[in-house]
Amino acid sequence: MNNGLLLCPNHDELFDKHLISFDINGKIVISQSLNETARVFLNVNNELRVKFNEKQLS
Template sequence: MKIQSIPNVVNELEEEFRALQQVENLPITDTEKERMVKARIGQGKFKKLLIERECKCALCGVTDPRVLIASHIKPWSVSTNEERLDENNGLLLCPNHDALFDKHLISFDVHGKIVISQTLDEVTRLFLNVHDELRVELTEKQLSYMVGHYQELN
């Protein structure tokens, strides 16, 4: 188990508190607020698991955990509670790559090689740092989630 310094723990708690305050101020029912809080807490646990596994963007290598996003391979909205927290259902990605992955504009084949949507023009590909040579290392368990993602490529 990795022990964090007190300032890091305090920063994480402050971030969580700010996020919870934002939820509290939303004009929604208490039940919806509770659901959002639980989702937020679960997302934090999920990201922590991915960072412990390897703290860098799976594609470009960005290592700053403040900007890395814990991206679900099988979308959170259609995952079971177990799948939502399963680190095998996730990749750490930088914001650019997360946005493309989340919108199914990039995915990965059975060998971890990137597959890029034909709808992305060359300028966008260059600007967002996606090209045919990129690949990710996928475990068998990650690959079982990736099959569904790959089929949804736009």
């Protein structure tokens, strides 16, 4: 499967609601509307990354 991301339920929900995304390098991009309290509670921080395979990047 090359057209999806395997995320934990919290991160999957945030992704579906466009509150997080990932840049071409796999680094998380967090919406400004997600406040610091929510970020801590949902375990969202600027250190999160995903690894894309070659087919996902093409």
